[in-house]
Amino acid sequence: MNVFALFAFTGWIEQTALSVWLRESPSLWAFPFVLILHTVGMGFLVGSNIALDLRVLGFVPRIPLSLFEKLFLIMRISFFLNAGSGLLLLIAYPTKALTNPLFYLKLALIAFGLAGALMLRNQVIRNPVADAEGVPSRSKTVAATSLVVWAGGVTAGRLLAYTYKFLMAGE
Amino acid sequence: MSPLELWLKSTYLSHMMHTWWAWPTAESLHFFGLSLLLGTVGIFDLRLLGFARQISLPALHRLIPFGIFGYFINVVTGISFFVGEPDQYLYNPSFQIKMVFMTLAGINVMLFYLTMFRHVKTRGPGENAPLAARIMGGASLVFWIGVLSCGRLLTFFRPPTRWCPWC
Secondary structure, X not given: OOHHHHHHHHHHHHOOHHHHHHHXXXXXXXXXXXXXXXXXXXXXXXXXHHHHHHHHOOOOOOOOHHHHHHHHHHHHHHHHHHHHHHHHHHHHOHHHHHOOHHHHHHHHHHHHHHHHHHHHHHHHHOXXXXXXXXXXXXXXHHHHHHHHHHHXXXXXXXXXXXXXXXXXXXX | OOHHHHHHHHXXXXXXXXXXXXHHHHHHHHHHHHHHHHHHHHHHHHHXXXXXXXXXXXXXXXXXXXXXXXXXHHHHHHHHHHHHOHXXXXXXXXXXXXXXXHHHHHHHHHHHHHHHHHHHOOOOOOOOOOHHHHHHHHHHHHHHHHHHHHHHHHHHHOOOOOOOOOO
8 A cells, every 4th residue: 555545544543533532531441441451362362372282282181172162262252352452452553553564464473373273173172083093293283383473473562562663644 | 769779770680671672572571471371370260260161170270380481481571670670660559559469369379279279179070169269260360360450551650650649
C-alpha cells in the first residue's frame, strides 16, 4: 500500500472517538485494562501451547494425549480474548503498529503457532493410537518448532514498544 | 536518592541494564516466563477448580517444575529491572501492590504444599480436589493475575506522574 494512503487511513482511525478514548482517557479501564487483558490472554495462549508442546515432546508422559483436547478450549478463549484486545490496541495506535515490520512478523508467528497447534491436534491428540504407539517424530519436530515460534511471537510483541518509527500519523 | 538506590545504580548489573539490548531482552524473557507460569500453574489451578477433571491431578502436577522455571526466569529478570532503575519501582504504588500479591501468592503456595498436596496427590482422573484445595487454586489464579496486572500498570504509576496516596 502507498505510504500516504496508509497514513491517511491510520490518521483517520486515530481521530475516531474510540481511538481517542483508548489513548487519552485517564481511566485505568481504557488503555491499561486492555493491556492487562492482552497479557493475561498471551499467558494462557502461549502457556497452554507450551504445555501441549512439552507433552508431545515427552516431558509429562502420564497424561493421555487425548485429554489435551481440553487445552484447546483454553487456547480458543485466550486467542479470541487477544484478537479482541489486540484489535483495540491497534485502534489506539494504528500508525505505530502498521508502520513497524515487527508487527507483521508477530502476526505471522502467531499464525504459525496456531497452525502448529492444529497440526498436533490432528497428528496426535485426535489420533486414537498415538498413546499406544507413541508420538511420531514429525510431531516432535512440530512441537519443538512451536516452542521457538511462540517465544519469537512474545519477543516480537514485546519489542514493538522499542522499535516503532512513527507513533501517530500526525507526526 | 537514598544510599540503597545509589549503591544499586553503581552495580555492574545496573549499568548492563542500560545497554541498548538488555532491557528489551529481559522484558521478552519476563513475558515468556509469565506464560510458562500461567500455562502450568494456571492450568493446574483451573483443574483444582474442576476444569478438565478427566486429567488426573498428580499427572498434571508434573508440569509444575516448568512453571517454577518460569518463576525463576522472572525473579532474575525482575531483580534486573529493579536494580536498573530502583527509584522507578521503590516509590511506585503499583510495584508495592505487586509485592503484596507476590507475598500472598507465596503464602498460598506454602499452605497448599503443607496441607493439601498430600490429599491432591491421590486424586485420579475424574476426581474432585478437596474444597480447601479448590479455594487455594482459585486464590492462586487471583493472586498471579494480580501480580501480572500490577506489573502491567507499573508504567502508568511511574513517579511522579501520578499521585500515590502513601509514597
